[in-house]
Structure formats: structure tokens, C-alpha cells
Amino acid sequence: MKAIKDSVHDYITLDPVAADLLDTRAVQRLRHIKQLSTVRLVYPSASHTRFEHSLGVYHLASRALEYLGVDGDRARHLRAAALLHDVGHGPYGHQTEEVIRRRTGVDHDEIGDLLGNTDAGDVLDEHGLSADRVAAIVRGEGELGQLVSGELDVDRMDYLVRDAHHTGVPYGTIDHERLVRELRYQDGALVLAEGNVQTAESLLLARALMDATVYRHHVSRVAGAMLERASERLLESDAGVDVAQFRRMADHDLLVALREHVPDLGERIEYRDLYKRAVWADLSATPADVVELDHAGERAAEREIADRASLDAREVIVDVPGRPTFTEAGSRVLVDGVPQRLEDASELVSGLRAAQRAGWRMGVYAPDGETDAVAAAAEDVLGVRAGPIRD
Numbered sequence: 001m002k003a004i005k006d007s008v009h010d011y012i013t014l015d016p017v018a019a020d021l022l023d024t025r026a027v028q029r030l031r032h033i034k035q036l037s038t039v040r041l042v043y044p045s046a047s048h049t050r051f052e053h054s055l056g057v058y059h060l061a062s063r064a065l066e067y068l069g070v071d072g073d074r075a076r077h078l079r080a081a082a083l084l085h086d087v088g089h090g091p092y093g094h095q096t097e098e099v100i101r102r103r104t105g106v107d108h109d110e111i112g113d114l115l116g117n118t119d120a121g122d123v124l125d126e127h128g129l130s131a132d133r134v135a136a137i138v139r140g141e142g143e144l145g146q147l148v149s150g151e152l153d154v155d156r157m158d159y160l161v162r163d164a165h166h167t168g169v170p171y172g173t174i175d176h177e178r179l180v181r182e183l184r185y186q187d188g189a190l191v192l193a194e195g196n197v198q199t200a201e202s203l204l205l206a207r208a209l210m211d212a213t214v215y216r217h218h219v220s221r222v223a224g225a226m227l228e229r230a231s232e233r234l235l236e237s238d239a240g241v242d243v244a245q246f247r248r249m250a251d252h253d254l255l256v257a258l259r260e261h262v263p264d265l266g267e268r269i270e271y272r273d274l275y276k277r278a279v280w281a282d283l284s285a286t287p288a289d290v291v292e293l294d295h296a297g298e299r300a301a302e303r304e305i306a307d308r309a310s311l312d313a314r315e316v317i318v319d320v321p322g323r324p325t326f327t328e329a330g331s332r333v334l335v336d337g338v339p340q341r342l343e344d345a346s347e348l349v350s351g352l353r354a355a356q357r358a359g360w361r362m363g364v365y366a367p368d369g370e371t372d373a374v375a376a377a378a379e380d381v382l383g384v385r386a387g388p389i390r391d
Contacts (some may be wrong), residue, residue, distance in 0.1 A: 032250035056158035081137035171209035
């Protein structure tokens with residue numbers, strides 16, 4: 001069997017299905033999609049790709065299957081799903097996910113249409129695997145789907161360790177080997193074995209710290225919001241790019257298209273000449289109706305703020321993230337033989353929930369030199385208390 005050297009897991013051994021899938025266009029495209037998209041504008045060494053991550057997920061899934069005693073046809077389908085779980089991502093990964101979803105209603109984990117009539121689908125068929133079963137596992141369906149997309153999935157185990165490794169940030173360090181060793185199925189649910197409350201807490205803590213330090217860094221937030229607006233304008237322009245083509249782009253394809261057809265934002269993103277924060281407000285300073293703003297509401301607010309500040313509407317970005325969620329708190333751990341949700345078994349969860357709420361920020365961004373006028377207009381339009389901004 002083929003072995004590949006990996007920066008995180010050392011050698012990753014591929015089964016025959018994975019070895020053939022690796023050379024398909026769907027998987028090779030992942031070499032050209034960065035795992036951390038705009039985060040690399042903050043952490044220069046974060047240049048790893050979704051190709052590397054997919055190999056890591058495949059490796060951890062294979063290890064977990066060994067410890068769980070799952071083999072044969074079920075294991076072969078699971079390993080294929082682990083390797084293919086990210087092929088549905090568009091350029092810049094999660095940063096363009098909402099743009100694609102609004103136009104197609106499709107999430108990145110819905111890959112059924114990407115496996116039909118493609119070389120990846122042909123490989124699965126040649127090895128006697130069902131593309132429909134693989135796609136269902138990627139969506140998190142069934143007992144095995146929990147391993148790829150669930151509270152204790154190998155996806156987050158790999159990306160936490162890999163992202164920490166490549167950013168140089170130590171907070172994502174977890175004992176992933178113990179995590180996969182201690183996984184069990186009980187009544188169809190994936191749980192951690194007895195005595196692993198602290199093991200589950202470590203995963204939760206790593207996720208919370210990486211979220212605050214890496215994933216929601218304000219520079220990445222600003223760049224991501226600019227990228228989303230630029231992508232919308234590209235799809236609305238006469239560039240001839242439809243959403244199906246957009247969804248299959250690699251990072252460099254999108255950057256070239258933006259530079260040509262949306263140059264005001266495309267060049268800013270390419271050369272890190274980003275908008276600045278005019279408003280950066282926490283939950284206590286943000287009215288409830290603003291916290292609940294949808295996409296259309298954000299665009300309407302941008303137009304009104306820009307009008308009051310005497311700017312073009314494209315020079316104002318309102319960025320309201322979703323309320324903090326903590327899906328990992330639903331992880332199940334055996335305590336005295338009974339599966340318990342981690343939030344019921346651990347006192348740490350409530351503190352981490354509070355920390356996530358305290359770290360929530362809504363932003364209003366504008367070109368440098370226009371932030372004071374935009375801040376004043378945003379305070380009038382949104383009712384947000386625009387206090388001093390501290391890095």
C-alpha cells in the first residue's frame with residue numbers, strides 16, 4: 001500500500017481505494033484551496049491546504065475504525081468518505097460557503113452531485129463502492145456518519161492539530177490518538193469511553209481557544225467579509241461566471257477573476273490593503289435586532305450607513321456573525337456506564353460558553369480614513385455603541 005509523509009501524522013498509509021481517489025480531479029483540486037483561507041493574512045505560515053487536511057482526516061478515520069472494530073465494506077465506505085469529505089468546498093472554503101448556499105441551497109457537505117459522472121464516482125464504482133452511501137456518510141448520516149461529521153468527529157480532531165501546527169499557535173494541541181482510541185458506539189451513538197471527561201474537555205477547550213485566537217481574528221474577519229462581497233459582485237457581473245463554475249474554482253482562480261472584474265476589492269484582498277474597523281461591538285453594545293440581521297438586512301444597513309457618510313455603498317461592510325455555538329458541548333461521555341452530554345458532566349462548559357459570548361463581535365468596516373464618519377453613521381442607523389477599538 002502507498003504511504004505518504006505528513007507534517008502532522010508522520011506516514012499515512014492509503015488503501016487501494018484512497019490511492020486511486022487521490023489522483024482524481026475532485027481531490028487534486030483541494031491542493032489549491034487553503035485550509036485557513038484569509039487567516040493566512042494573519043499567520044503567514046498557515047499555507048496548508050484542504051488536500052493535506054483530507055489526508056489527515058482519512059488517517060484518523062482509519063485509526064478510529066481499527067479501535068472500533070469496524071471493517072469490511074462499511075470501513076471501505078467510511079475511509080472513502082473521510083478522504084472526500086471536503087470536495088464540496090468552493091474557493092476559499094468557508095469564506096464563500098454562504099455565497100454558494102444562497103444561490104444553490106447546497107452546503108459543502110452535500111457532495112452527491114460531485115460524485116456522479118466524474119472520475120471520483122468512477123473510482124468508487126470500480127472498487128464496488130456506492131457513491132450515494134459515501135455522500136450520506138459525508139453528510140453525517142447514520143452510525144458511521146458521526147465519525148466524519150459529528151460532535152466527536154475526526155474532521156475537527158485533524159484541523160485543530162493541523163491548524164495549530166501551521167499557525168504556530170499552541171492552543172489547538174489535543175491528544176488525538178487518545179481521542180480515537182477511546183471512541184465507542186453505544187446504542188448507535190458515538191461516545192467516549194469511561195474516564196474521558198477531561199479528554200472531551202480538552203477538545204472543547206482547544207476549539208474555543210483556536211476560535212478566539214485564529215478562526216475569528218479580526219483581520220481574517222475583515223478580509224473574509226470583503227471576499228464575500230467581492231464574490232457576490234462577481235456573480236452579479238457580466239463576467240460570465242455562474243455559481244456552478246464559481247463552486248468549482250480554486251483559490252487562485254477566484255483571485256484572478258476578482259482582480260479582473262471586481263478590482264477595487266480584488267486588489268485590496270490580494271495585497272492585504274484591507275478595510276479598517278469602524279465599529280467592533282460586543283453583544284452588550286449591540287441591539288438584539290442587529291444581532292439577528294440576515295443577509296438582506298446587512299446589505300440594507302450598508303446602503304443606509306454609506307448614504308449618511310456620503311460614501312459609495314460598496315465602501316461599507318456590515319458583518320454580523322451568528323450567535324456563538326458550541327456543538328462540541330453535545331459530545332457524549334460514559335459516566336458510571338451511562339452516556340452523558342459533556343455539558344451535563346463538565347463544569348468547564350458553562351465557563352467556555354460565557355467566554356464565547358464575551359468574545360462575540362459585530363463589525364462595520366470601511367476604507368482607512370473613512371472610519372470615523374462610518375462609525376457615527378452606524379451608531380445612528382444600527383443603534384450600536386461604537387466604543388474605542390483595541391487590537
